[in-house]
Amino acid sequence: MEKKTFWQRVKAAGPAAVITSAFIGPGTITTSTLSGVNFGYALLWAVLFSGISLIIIMNMASRLAIIGKKNIVDAAIELVDSKAWKVFVMLLIAVAIGLTALGFEAGNLIGATAGFGDIFGLPVWLAALIMGLLSLAAVVFSTPKIIEVVMKTFVGVMGVIFVITAVVAKPDILAVLQGFIPSVPDGALVNTVALIGTTIIAINLVFHSIASADKWNSEKDLEDSYFDTKLNVSLGVLMTLALIITTSAVLFGSGTVVNSPLVYSKSLEPVLGSWARIFGSTGLVFAGLSSAIATPYMTGVIFGRVFKWNKQNDFRPKLVAAIAVLIGTGFAMFGARPTQIIVFAQATSGVFLPFISILFVVAANKNFLGKFKNNLTQNLLSGLSVVVTFGLGMWTLYNALKALIGF
Secondary structure, eight states, X not given: OOOOOHHHHHHHOOHHHHHHHHHSSHHHHHHHHHHXXXXXXXXXXXXXXXXXXXXXXXXXXXXXXXXXXXXXXXXXXXXXXXXXXXXXXXXHHHHHXXXXXXXXXXXXXXXXXXXXXXXXXXXXXXXXXXXXXXXXXXXXXXXHHHHHHHHHHHHHHHHHHHHHHHHHTOOOHHHHHHTTSOOOOXXXXXXXXXXXXXXXXXXXXXXXXXXXXXXXXXXXXXXXXXXXXXXXHHHHHHXXXXXXXXXXXXXXXXXXXXXXXXXXXXXXXXXXXXXXXXXXXXXXXXXXXXXXXXXXXXXXXXXXXXXXXXXTTOSHHHHHXXXXXXXXXXXXXXTOOHHHHHHHHXXXXXXXXXXXXXXXXXXXXXXXXXXXXXXXXXXXXXXXXXXXXXXXXXXXXXXXXXXXXXX
């Protein structure tokens, strides 16, 4: 079999680009800005850890899909021969994905609206309406192939914007390297959890297992899937690192209050001057709009698999996606606070994430995968990821209950 060139593999990539577009959104920009402003380079290691963990779990999803011919929904249902278990799995995934999607979609469109309105001087309702209509058109009229191409383009543009700004900011290289040594400064635990939670998201993991099964179907395709995951997740990690590095280099210790993704633009003013606002807001538009398209698209695909909407040209997956966009547009038009929406979405994802991760690990150890089931090293690494995501989920749940009950 002829070995594919690098560019042939790039051309064959796809599902992971949708995932990277989804997690590099206003939530990531806000969380990264908070980390840089308040803790400098100290939490760079958390981004790297979350990227490695995401690759490990996504590769398990690829093996399940391509070798086992099963997405995580079907594989999880088959773990126990029980109707009650089947209903539990379906409800778990549907509720987890639905709530997470609604929260993230609102945050995505609020962020895109803020950036678009800032560039063109538009009122909030009009900027939100334009962003919402663009997102709605994309999820209703596009095909999976078009979505992949659009997301690859968005990832490329965002990568250029965020990485260039990190270089122009002239960070302290030694301090940057020290940031990859794990440590949690006083008061940084919540930010550490948020950085991991904004990268490893349940909806992305479930979607990857479904999209991989749809795109690839033979053992020789496994390397293409691995390449797709490593390339796009690495780009996402690089962009998140660049966001933290930029804000650290310019705003660390300044006392800046981060109450909007637009605060990122302030970090560009010393190096870009009057262009800072346009450059930063453009990055926010691309991040928000790409996520606003990817998140509802993934949600529709997942609901279609969970509820077996398998008819040709079935409208229901796109209807689910459209509803998510419309609700998100409503929040954006009426000026909902982005930080509250983002925290809700991350909290919902964080609570359900460990359960989804455990399903992946258990399914990846089943004998139907043959030589491709998890080996000892993969189990140790994925086990570490599950432990961390479980801790993330419990910490998120604790904080949510604390805020709700007020103790």
